[in-house]
Amino acid sequence: MVNWFWKRKPQRRTLTLRSRGDNGGAQRVDFAELAPELNRFLGQAAYLQLGYFETLSRGIRGTAELARKEALSRAAGAALDKHRGIVEVIADQGEDPTEVMLPFRENLDDFRRKTIGERQEETLLAVYLTAGMLDDFYLALASSYGETGERVAEILRQPDAGDEIVSIIQQTIESDSEWRSLLSMRGRRLVGDTLLVCRDALRPGRLDADDKRIEPVYTELMGAHARRMDAMGLAS
Template sequence: MFEWLTRRAPASRTLRLRSRDEAGDAVRVAFETLAPDVDTYLGQAAYLQLGYFETLSHLIAELPALGDKEALSRAAGAALRKHQALVVLIRERGGDPTELMFPFREPLDEFREATQGVRPEETMLTVHLTAGLLDDFYNRLAVTYGEAGRKVARILQADDDREALVAILLSRMAEDPQWQSLLALWGRRLVGDTLLVARGVLRLQSADADDEKRVDPMFTDLMAAHSRRMEALGLAA
């Protein structure tokens, strides 16, 4: 479903607390041959945030409780602010945001459709987990792109207000324990498609063991962060 992604690539940084220069130099050397060009990186990142905003906006209409609607509106607003900040950055660099995002519209819309739940609670979990994992991933790529990458990292690290989604999901599970097993299963189902998006932007050679060795630590870190998000909800990853 995501053949388009195999033509592009990023870079990464570790979760260990090291100096910015030390981490940046190590990652840049390890991933510079796998990274996509900066316009591809910016276009993908901007369209992902727009997709999160769209998904959350649709969810608002599906929830009857005013408190839930307000909570989702905060998360949707945070995604929109990140999208708008990335659009501003693209324009500052002389690019056309629509042009840069257009190649990713169809495949990323397919990804969102494939990971959208039947129930609003499943879709809330989808946004929390997939956006968290992919924000982490694009944040790690940022070190490859100099000042533009540092700006992207600051944008992606801004408050996402997705804790509002966590609060709603915890409330649902407290009201009905059956939600726990259902959401645990759904959370595990999301991982494959999400990692496919992340791996697809890397220019990996299928038979190149060295490429795999370079990216394995990053994906191990991404999965560890995913597991922590699941555990914070009382769900088994």
């Protein structure tokens, strides 16, 4: 008997979301066919890291303080290393990395423009928080792609020098108490746009029918976001 492809039982995929520094107790969420095709996953993940590198590099040029330049150079270098690592994975698949990333350039550049603040400290906060949420999300998605996903997960787990940005934010808050409320508000506003990027990362065409299954993932991401905010002394 013919086993028609549209009647085959879909493969079940499980996403595990884990906040940075948390080695256990992660919530497991079953998605079933919502994880995107491999090139969509790789292209978005690679271009996001390139965008963070570009934003942080501009920050280096935009500050005269040597210590801050050094801190931002380490954070930018970490983002570039992740980008290069994922690009290498794409190339090993026999694909052109530029072609794989290109379909996502416009939307992700628009996301980055929305998160850039009027002041450098606002932009650095946005980089730290959005990169944290999206690295968590893509790290979870990586479990859907076998050995290739394991390679990407290893890349995303590399140190990101986020503590350098946290130190700058904390020094900023200590220098002027008005920064605390401003950055707290900024951090809360970032959540919606970042969750939209997560939604766009999933397989198109099924999302409207599967919002209830996606909701626990959003809850986990927002929980990890709140913990990052609290660790910096900002109200979430």
